[in-house]
Amino acid sequence: MKAWAYESMFGILMMVGSVTWAASPELPRRVIIDTDPGTDDALAILLALNSPELKVEALTVVPGNVTAAQGIENALKLVSLAGRPDIPVAAGARKPLLQKLVTAETHGSNGLANISLPPARCNPDPRFAPDLIIELVHRYPHEITLVPLGPLTNIALALSKDPSIAGLVKQVVLMGGAISGGNVDAVAEFNIYVDPESAQIVFNGGWPLTMVGLEIGRKTLFRRHHLAQLRKTRGAQNDFATDVLEHLINLSEKYGLEGAPLYDPTAMGAVIDHALITTQFIHIDVELRGEFTRGETVANRQNALNRKVPRGDRLVFEGTEPLQPNVHVAMDIDGERFVSLLIARLSGK
Ligand code: RIB
Ligand code: CA
Numbered sequence: 001m002k003a004w005a006y007e008s009m010f011g012i013l014m015m016v017g018s019v020t021w022a023a024s025p026e027l028p029r030r031v032i033i034d035t036d037p038g039t040d041d042a043l044a045i046l047l048a049l050n051s052p053e054l055k056v057e058a059l060t061v062v063p064g065n066v067t068a069a070q071g072i073e074n075a076l077k078l079v080s081l082a083g084r085p086d087i088p089v090a091a092g093a094r095k096p097l098l099q100k101l102v103t104a105e106t107h108g109s110n111g112l113a114n115i116s117l118p119p120a121r122c123n124p125d126p127r128f129a130p131d132l133i134i135e136l137v138h139r140y141p142h143e144i145t146l147v148p149l150g151p152l153t154n155i156a157l158a159l160s161k162d163p164s165i166a167g168l169v170k171q172v173v174l175m176g177g178a179i180s181g182g183n184v185d186a187v188a189e190f191n192i193y194v195d196p197e198s199a200q201i202v203f204n205g206g207w208p209l210t211m212v213g214l215e216i217g218r219k220t221l222f223r224r225h226h227l228a229q230l231r232k233t234r235g236a237q238n239d240f241a242t243d244v245l246e247h248l249i250n251l252s253e254k255y256g257l258e259g260a261p262l263y264d265p266t267a268m269g270a271v272i273d274h275a276l277i278t279t280q281f282i283h284i285d286v287e288l289r290g291e292f293t294r295g296e297t298v299a300n301r302q303n304a305l306n307r308k309v310p311r312g313d314r315l316v317f318e319g320t321e322p323l324q325p326n327v328h329v330a331m332d333i334d335g336e337r338f339v340s341l342l343i344a345r346l347s348g349k
Contacts, residue, residue: 028055029170030143031271032133034092035264036064036150036191037074039107039244043342044149044175044264045075046237049082050345053272057136057144058088060129064150064194065104066111068094074111076120081236082349085122092129092154096195104190106251113247115240130158137165145271148174148202149264151191156198159205166207174202175267177284177297178214179329188295189214192286196295200286203297203327210279210328212267213297220266220335221259222342224249230343237349262342269338270330276338279328299329 031054035041048054059079061071068091075089095101108114125132133154137144146169148155155172159165176191176199184193192199203209222245230242248260270277283303287296304320 027053029053029145030055030057030140031145031147032058032136034060034062034148034154036062036066036071037078038065038111039113039248040264041149042078042112042244043241044268045078046082046241047265047268047342047345049084050349051272056087058132060090060092060133060154062092062150062154063095063101065107070111072124076122077117080121081117088125090125090127090129090132093157096151096153097197102194113244115243129154130161133158134162134165137168141168142170145170146172147271149267151194152198152202153195156201159201166205169207171208173210173267173271175212175264177211179299180215183214187293192297193295196286196288200288203284203286212270212330216266216330216333217261217263219333220262220338222262222339223259226339233348235349238346241346265342266333266338276334277330278332280331281325282327282329283323283325284327
């Protein structure tokens with residue numbers, strides 16, 4: 001039975017396969033995925049496209065793991081692989097706001113673990129990604145969840161062009177940042193590092209923002225026994241995902257990890273089931289000038305600054321000034337429950 005849904009006076013009744021369940025009126029949740037696909041982006045996108053809780057309104061592509069051109073090619077192939085060539089896929093920025101693009105070769109030369117996917121069955125949407133984001137947020141006020149999985153260039157451009165979207169989105173749930181050490185250098189996480197200026201704009205946009213940082217992916221490792229479980233079923237998406245995950249596990253084992261951290265997929269998991277994560281409301285700033293720290297998401301856990309008071313020829317610390325928290329930072333995740341969800345949603349697809 002094809003998935004179909006109709007609105008009823010008691011909310012949306014979703015018939016998915018042979019399972020009937022009554023969902024809350026807010027489901028399915030409309031999402032826009034901004035992505036730099038990217039191996040883990042691909043897993044997150046397939047998870048979203050195979051989760052009845054979500055309605056993917058568009059994919060918008062940003063350069064990061066791969067160039068903008070490679071990213072749009074990969075995104076078109078991914079929606080085609082999932083049987084959803086109807087989903088708008090729009091290109092956006094060609095480079096970060098100020099600095100040169102830095103790509104991540106760890107995703108393979110094509111960004112998808114060097115796996116060749118069948119040709120795309122759709123073409124790019126002609127709209128510029130930031131404009132498509134603005135258009136959809138206005139079309140569905142207070143319903144759209146933005147899910148950025150790459151550098152925040154498109155999101156910053158959309159917010160700068162139309163600041164009113166900050167009060168019209170339902171939520172922003174992004175993969176990015178770190179509060180316990182970076183993956184690019186001592187402190188910076190890749191998505192923020194590639195475009196810190198855009199990140200500072202987004203983190204100070206005054207909208208409901210959840211940050212799913214590196215610490216969450218590091219607590220959610222996809223291990224070889226998980227891979228064996230997913231390999232028990234077959235399907236085009238299932239098989240592609242197992243090949244991507246094997247690439248990621250092989251890469252992670254080279255760094256001494258027992259499995260592949262699921263960075264982008266855990267951000268998508270937090271959209272599907274927010275109860276998977278626990279968050280703390282913290283003031284975050286993005287470092288733009290530090291010689292060793294540019295691109296760090298600086299977490300002020302106290303949400304306060306010490307006040308400096310003049311005293312003769314010096315200043316003294318006396319009391320504190322409050323700092324308004326601006327980001328719901330994911331502090332923990334039920335990693336095994338998320339991995340089970342990911343396997344269940346991709347099995348046999
Ligand atoms: O640091 C991890 C993030 O950078 C993930 O989004 C990955 O896809 C890369 O974009
Ligand atoms: Ca990504």
